[in-house]
Structures are given as structure tokens and as C-alpha cells.
Amino acid sequence: MKRRSFGIISLLVLSMLIGLTACGSKDSGTSAEGGAGTSGKKVDLSMTIWGSEDEKKIYQERLDIVKKTYPDINVKLNLVAGDYDQKVQTMIAGGTAPDIMMIAENYQAYASKNQIIPLDELIQKNNVNMSERYTDDIANLMKYDGKQYGMPDRAGAMVLFYNKDMFDKAGVSYPTKDWKQEDLLNAAQKLTIKENGKTVQWGYYPGSWWPQWMQLIYQNGGSLLDADNKPTFDSEPVRKALQFLNDLTFKYGAGPTPTEIADMGNIGADPLFAQGKIAMETTGFWNIGSLAKVQGNNWDIAPIWGETNAFFNGFTITNASKHKEEAFKVIEALTTLDAQMPMIEKGQDAPATKAGLSSDKFLNAEYGGKKINMAAFSESKIYAEPLNPQWNEMMKVINDKLGVYFNNKASLDDTVTSIQSGLEKIYK
Structure with a gap:
């Protein structure tokens, strides 16, 4: 009897020890240093x-x-x-x-x-x-x-790419994070060159790509949607941003028109910058690798003043x-x-x-064998884009109307009021 009782007690103690060991293994497996955190299981x-x-x-x-x-x-x-x-x-x-x-x-x-x-x-x-x-x-x-x-x-x-040789030749100071939109416009005008009545070099490529015009809106203190997710396209910051881009192209001639872009093959801003047709453009990191392969283009980057997107x-x-x-x-x-x-x-x-x-x-x-101002990326302040589940619908309404406006074939009033109405239907 005594021998049997000792055997039962031993089994109970052994079971408790096994249970404690198992618990210990589980705890170590869930620690930050414990591999997968699944008790050693893959x-x-x-x-x-x-x-x-x-x-x-x-x-x-x-x-x-x-x-x-x-x-x-x-x-x-x-x-x-x-x-x-x-x-x-x-x-x-x-x-x-x-x-x-x-x-x-x-x-x-x-x-x-x-x-x-x-x-x-x-x-x-x-x-x-x-x-x-x-x-x-x-x-x-x-x-x-x-x-x-x-x-x-x-x-x-997004950062500002600029051609240093063009700036030097025009006697224009290089862009900095302290620039304003007016500084961009002034520099773009000085960097635009005409020969025999035809523009052969533009100061800036405005384009109609959403990051280019949207960043101007946020720099003006505006947005596309307010805190309640209601559209604010028919607002002064939006109007000022769109007017600025259209004026840069059609009033001051410092950026290529859609017709001139088409005449150059619709190849986009990055290739035109690489070819020396434009002195400045706003674009992303991807352009660095492409430009590194281009010979004879003395370029650098600067942070965007105010706010930009990423x-x-x-x-x-x-x-x-x-x-x-x-x-x-x-x-x-x-x-x-x-x-x-x-x-x-x-x-x-x-x-x-x-x-x-x-x-x-x-x-x-x-x-391309040279150092550039990579600090421009961290020095650029990024605004929170108006991302939302209806983003694609929103952008279709905007782009359909802005395409006409940036061809200078629609008034600013008609453009913003029409877009505002279309957005209100999406975000009703």
C-alpha cells in the first residue's frame, strides 16, 4: 500500500513539473527574442x-x-x-x-x-x-x-529637380526650402529662353498631374476635403493654386503648353528635364536613378517649400x-x-x-558619380493626402474637368464649381 501511494504521489509531482516546464517554454516562445513566438513551432x-x-x-x-x-x-x-x-x-x-x-x-x-x-x-x-x-x-x-x-x-x-548650369547661366540662385510659389514663378520666367520667337527652354514643367497642383493647394492652406469629409474644391486656396499653374504657362510662358508638350512627343517631364528642355520639375525619387545615367546634365534636388506629397x-x-x-x-x-x-x-x-x-x-x-542633396527628402514636409475609399471616383471627377482647364479651354469658375458639384454627389 505504501509503495502504491508513493507511486501515485510521484506521478502527480511529475505531471506538475511537466506542466510548469511547458508553461515556461510557451512564455519564452512569445518573447521578443523568442523566434516565432509559437512555442518553438515554425x-x-x-x-x-x-x-x-x-x-x-x-x-x-x-x-x-x-x-x-x-x-x-x-x-x-x-x-x-x-x-x-x-x-x-x-x-x-x-x-x-x-x-x-x-x-x-x-x-x-x-x-x-x-x-x-x-x-x-x-x-x-x-x-x-x-x-x-x-x-x-x-x-x-x-x-x-x-x-x-x-x-x-x-x-x-516630391522634390524639386533643377539644372544647375541653367541657373548659373541665368544668374538665378538655387532653390531652397525657404522658397515660395512666387519664387518658383520668378525663377521660371528668368530661366525661359526664346530663340526666333520660339521657346527652346522652359523654366518649369507644370503639367496636369495631380501631385503638382495638389501640393499648391495645401501650400495655400487649403485641402480637397474638410474634417467632415466634405468637398472644398470651390475654395480660395484651390482657385489660387489652379490659377497659378495656368498663369505660369499661358500668361507668362514659363511652362510648355499641352500643345507644345504634344509637339515634343508627349514624353513627359522627366525625359524633357534630362534633355535640357526644362530647368525645373517636381517629381519623385525614381528620377534620380534615371538621371544618374545621363551624361552632361548638371542637376541637383531641393526640398519643396511648404508642403508636398509623397x-x-x-x-x-x-x-x-x-x-x-x-x-x-x-x-x-x-x-x-x-x-x-x-x-x-x-x-x-x-x-x-x-x-x-x-x-x-x-x-x-x-x-552618376556625384553626391546630391539627399537631405531634401527629409526636409520636405509631407501633407496627409485626402486618401479615402472613394479616391478613384474623386480623381476621375477632378481630372476630367482639369484636363480641359489646363488646356485653357474652360474658365476657372466653371471648372471649380463643376468639380465641386461632382464631388458633393460622391460624398453626400
Whole structure:
């Protein structure tokens, strides 16, 4: 009897020890340093991106860096060619949604459909200091309805590209962040050259691309939508911005007209700047790599005065993911300086993080054998674009009317009142 009683007690003690050991293993697995955080079990995740095969290699290199921190998390990278959003929506509808999605300006459409999750709780749980990682304007790029839906990864602000030789020849001081719209206009006029009554060099390329006119609205203190999401297109800041661009082209002749652009082959601002046809243009990071291959064009970049927009993307987590905790660990790690370094070193884009934008590798990078003012990206203040689930509908209404206005074939009054009416139908 005594022997039997001792055996039962021993089994009970052993069971308790096993239970305590199991609990200890689970706790260590969920720590920040504990791999996948799944009691030592390996977790498989999928991640979708867009871009080229070369860009995919950079993302894979970055995931390999993350893998060193979380060896138990495996991420399968899926490059989606063609219509990214349509194909991803098909995956979601078919029950094969990825765990992690790279999304850009239209992330709000996904958020409004509950297809991606807010990250605030995971950010807090993992002690991620967003104010240390991002400036407020960049962090706000992926906020919707007051919640953080993505970890911004790339966020190259629009900057001013300018031809230094043209400025020197015209005796015009180089642009700075202290410029105003009037400074742009004055410089553009001085940098415009005519020969035999024909313009052979324009000071600035205004164009009708939305980032070019929209930034002027925000610089004027305006917006497209107010705090209640009501359209404000028929307002003084909007009117001033549109009038400024049309005057620059048709009143002062400092920018090419749509007809002149068509006569040059409709090749766009970037090629015209590379060819020395225009002295200034407002565009993004992507133009740096192209210009680095051009011989004989002595160019640099300057920050945009006031506010400008940024072309960005970030990492989000789908609502369908069964491993949201592990997915967050991955996207958090991808936005650390170590994991962003391959993007910086290969000149893929401007990083979204403070550490990336201020890193020596980014600031002292050489393009075409020379250093340029890469600090222009961090010195440019980014406004929160009026992104919303109706963005595409909104832009169609605006672009249909502005196309006529920027051809100088419609009055400003008719243009803004017509657009205002169309937007009010969308946001009624």
C-alpha cells in the first residue's frame, strides 16, 4: 500500500513539473527574442509585393535579414505581376489571402472593407515607438479613421529637380526650402529662353498631374476635403493654386503648353528635364536613378517649400491571416534600419523611417558619380493626402474637368464649381 501511494504521489509531482516546464517554454516562445513566438513551432507566412524581379531580390534580401531575428518564421515572397489590386482581391475572395500585403495609397479601400487590420494593439504590445521610427507626417500616411493600418516602408517626398548650369547661366540662385510659389514663378520666367520667337527652354514643367497642383493647394492652406469629409474644391486656396499653374504657362510662358508638350512627343517631364528642355520639375525619387545615367546634365534636388506629397508604400496584415502576431513581427523588423539597408544601398527608393533618411548610406549616396542633396527628402514636409475609399471616383471627377482647364479651354469658375458639384454627389 505504501509503495502504491508513493507511486501515485510521484506521478502527480511529475505531471506538475511537466506542466510548469511547458508553461515556461510557451512564455519564452512569445518573447521578443523568442523566434516565432509559437512555442518553438515554425510558422509559414505569405507576402505579396509588386515591382520587378530585381526589386523582388532586394525584398528577399531584407527578409533574409529578418530571418536572423526570427528563425522560426518562414515568409514566402510572392511577386504579383500586372494589376496588383485586382489579383490580390481575387486571392482574398478565393480564400487564399496573403498574411502580409504591400499596399500604397489605396490602403484605405482595404481598411474600409475590413480586409486589413489596424495595427495599434500590436504596436503597443510589441513596444514599438512610432514617434522614434517615423516623423508624424510619414506615420500619418497610413492612418485611417484614427488608426494605424500599415508600417510605412518607402516614402519619397516630391522634390524639386533643377539644372544647375541653367541657373548659373541665368544668374538665378538655387532653390531652397525657404522658397515660395512666387519664387518658383520668378525663377521660371528668368530661366525661359526664346530663340526666333520660339521657346527652346522652359523654366518649369507644370503639367496636369495631380501631385503638382495638389501640393499648391495645401501650400495655400487649403485641402480637397474638410474634417467632415466634405468637398472644398470651390475654395480660395484651390482657385489660387489652379490659377497659378495656368498663369505660369499661358500668361507668362514659363511652362510648355499641352500643345507644345504634344509637339515634343508627349514624353513627359522627366525625359524633357534630362534633355535640357526644362530647368525645373517636381517629381519623385525614381528620377534620380534615371538621371544618374545621363551624361552632361548638371542637376541637383531641393526640398519643396511648404508642403508636398509623397509616393509611399507600407506593409499591412490581412484580416484573414491566422498568424497576425508573427506577421507583425516580420513587418516591424522589415522597417528597422538593418532591414531597410539593402533598399538604401541599392538606391531602390527613399526609406520611410527616420533612421533610414538620416543614415550616412542614404545621405552620402552617389548617383552618376556625384553626391546630391539627399537631405531634401527629409526636409520636405509631407501633407496627409485626402486618401479615402472613394479616391478613384474623386480623381476621375477632378481630372476630367482639369484636363480641359489646363488646356485653357474652360474658365476657372466653371471648372471649380463643376468639380465641386461632382464631388458633393460622391460624398453626400
